[in-house]
Amino acid sequence: MKIHEKYILRCIELGKNGLGTTAPNPMVGCVILCDNTIIGEGFTSPFGGHHAEVNAINSVKDKSLLKKATLYVSLEPCSHFGKTPPCTDLIIKSGIPRVVIGLKDPHSKVAGKGIHALRKAGIEVIFPVLEEACEDHHKRFLTFHLKKRPYIILKWAESADGYIAPTSELREKKPQPFWISNRYSKQLVHQWRAEEQAILVGTNTVLEDNPKLNARTWVGKSPLRVVLDRELKIPSDYNVFDDSADTLVYTNSDSDGPKQKGAEIQTIDFSRKVVETICQDLHSRQVQSIIVEGGAQTLISFIKAKAWDEARIFVGNSEFGDGIKAPVITAREIEKKRIATDTLRILKND
Numbered sequence: 001m002k003i004h005e006k007y008i009l010r011c012i013e014l015g016k017n018g019l020g021t022t023a024p025n026p027m028v029g030c031v032i033l034c035d036n037t038i039i040g041e042g043f044t045s046p047f048g049g050h051h052a053e054v055n056a057i058n059s060v061k062d063k064s065l066l067k068k069a070t071l072y073v074s075l076e077p078c079s080h081f082g083k084t085p086p087c088t089d090l091i092i093k094s095g096i097p098r099v100v101i102g103l104k105d106p107h108s109k110v111a112g113k114g115i116h117a118l119r120k121a122g123i124e125v126i127f128p129v130l131e132e133a134c135e136d137h138h139k140r141f142l143t144f145h146l147k148k149r150p151y152i153i154l155k156w157a158e159s160a161d162g163y164i165a166p167t168s169e170l171r172e173k174k175p176q177p178f179w180i181s182n183r184y185s186k187q188l189v190h191q192w193r194a195e196e197q198a199i200l201v202g203t204n205t206v207l208e209d210n211p212k213l214n215a216r217t218w219v220g221k222s223p224l225r226v227v228l229d230r231e232l233k234i235p236s237d238y239n240v241f242d243d244s245a246d247t248l249v250y251t252n253s254d255s256d257g258p259k260q261k262g263a264e265i266q267t268i269d270f271s272r273k274v275v276e277t278i279c280q281d282l283h284s285r286q287v288q289s290i291i292v293e294g295g296a297q298t299l300i301s302f303i304k305a306k307a308w309d310e311a312r313i314f315v316g317n318s319e320f321g322d323g324i325k326a327p328v329i330t331a332r333e334i335e336k337k338r339i340a341t342d343t344l345r346i347l348k349n350d
C-alpha cells in the first residue's frame with residue numbers, strides 16, 4: 001500500500017468515531033504527519049462542534065512542526081462559514097505545506113472550493129486518494145447530497161424457511177414482536193439504531209408488535225421513530241409514543257385522531273408515490289440515514305421504489321412452515337457472517 005493510502009485509511013478509521021453523532025455533518029477523519037511520524041489526529045466532534053481538521057491541528061503539541069507537515073483528510077476541507085469557521089483558513093494560517101484529500105466534497109457550498117482555496121494559498125494538494133473507500137465511509141453524507149434522500153438501510157430477520165413472522169395463530173394475542181434472531185443480534189440492532197438518524201416501520205408492525213424502536217441496550221442516541229399511520233389508528237398509549245425518543249407519524253388523515261403525546265404528525269398524500277414523498281420530506285428534515293425495519297409490505301414498497309442502499313438480513317435457525325413471507329431481494333452480497341446461531345447477510349444496492 002502506498003504511503004498516502006495508508007494515512008487516508010487511518011483517517012477513515014478515525015472518522016468512524018463520529019458515527020451517530022456528527023450528522024448532518026460528515027464523519028471526517030484527519031491525520032497530520034511530519035517526518036514519517038503522526039504528530040496529530042482528529043475526527044469530527046458531535047454536530048455543532050469542531051471539524052476533524054481543527055481537532056487534528058489542535059492536538060499537535062509542537063505547532064512549529066506544522067510548517068513541514070502533511071495533513072491527510074478523508075473529505076475535502078470546508079471553505080465556508082457554517083456553524084464553525086472554514087477549515088481551509090485554519091490550514092492556511094497554520095503553514096501546513098501539503099494536504100492529501102481522500103474525496104472531493106459534493107456539498108454545493110464546498111464542491112472543489114476548498115481545494116481551490118488551498119492551492120491559491122500555495123499549498124500542494126493531492127487528491128483523490130482511496131476515493132472508493134472514502135465514498136463508502138461517507139456514504140450517508142454523499143447519498144443525502146447527491147440523491148437528495150437519506151441513506152436507506154433495509155433490515156429484517158427471517159426464519160430459516162424465509163418468513164418474517166409466523167401465522168397469527170402461532171403468535172400470542174398480546175402485541176409483541178415474535179423473535180427470530182438471537183439476543184446478540186438484538187443488541188447489534190440497537191447499536192445500528194444508535195448509528196442512524198431515523199428508523200421507520202409500517203402500521204401493522206406497530207399494531208401487532210407494539211415495538212419500542214429505541215437503542216436501549218446500547219450507548220448513544222435513539223433514532224427518530226418514523227411511523228406510517230394513514231388513518232391514525234395507532235393507540236396513543238403504544239410504545240412508539242413513549243418519551244424514549246422522538247416520533248414522526250406520516251398520515252393521510254386530516255382528522256385530529258388520537259392526541260399522540262409529543263409526536264409530530266405530518267400529513268402526506270398516500271394515494272401516490274408514498275416512498276418518494278417520505279424520502280423528500282426526510283431530506284427536508286436533514287435526515288441523512290434511516291433504517292427501515294419492516295414489516296414485509298413496507299420493506300417491499302421501498303424495494304419496488306428502488307429506494308434503498310443496503311439490506312441487513314438475519315437468518316435464524318427456526319422454521320415456521322407458514323406466515324408472512326420475507327421480501328425477496330437480489331443484490332451484491334458484501335458480507336456474510338455468523339452471529340452465534342444466526343447468519344447475518346449484508347447486501348449492497350449498487
Ligand SMILES: NC(=O)C1=CN([C@@H]2O[C@H](COP(=O)(O)OP(=O)(O)OC[C@H]3O[C@@H](n4cnc5c(N)ncnc54)[C@H](OP(=O)(O)O)[C@@H]3O)[C@@H](O)[C@H]2O)C=CC1
Nearest residue numbers: 156157164165202203204205230274294295296297298301
Ligand atoms: N422479522 C422481522 O424482522 C420483522 C417482522 N415484522 C412482522 O411483520 C408483520 C407486519 O408486516 P406487514 O403485515 O407486511 O405490515 P407493515 O408493518 O409493513 O405495515 C403495512 C401497512 O403499513 C402501511 N404502509 C406500508 N407501506 C406503505 C406504503 N408504501 N404506502 C402506503 N401505506 C403503506 C399500510 O397501512 P394502511 O393499509 O393502513 O394504509 C400497510 O397496510 C408483523 O407481524 C411483524 O411482527 C415486522 C418488522 C420486522
Ligand SMILES: Nc1c(N[C@@H]2O[C@H](COP(=O)(O)O)[C@@H](O)[C@H]2O)[nH]c(=O)[nH]c1=O
Nearest residue numbers: 157177178179180181209211212213293
Ligand atoms: N422479530 C424480530 C425483529 N423485529 C423488529 O424489531 C421490532 C421490535 O423492536 P423493539 O421493541 O425495540 O425490540 C419489531 O417491531 C420489528 O420491527 N427484529 C429482529 O432483529 N429480529 C427479530 O426476530
Ligand SMILES: [Zn+2]
Nearest residue numbers: 051077078087
Ligand atoms: Zn471544516
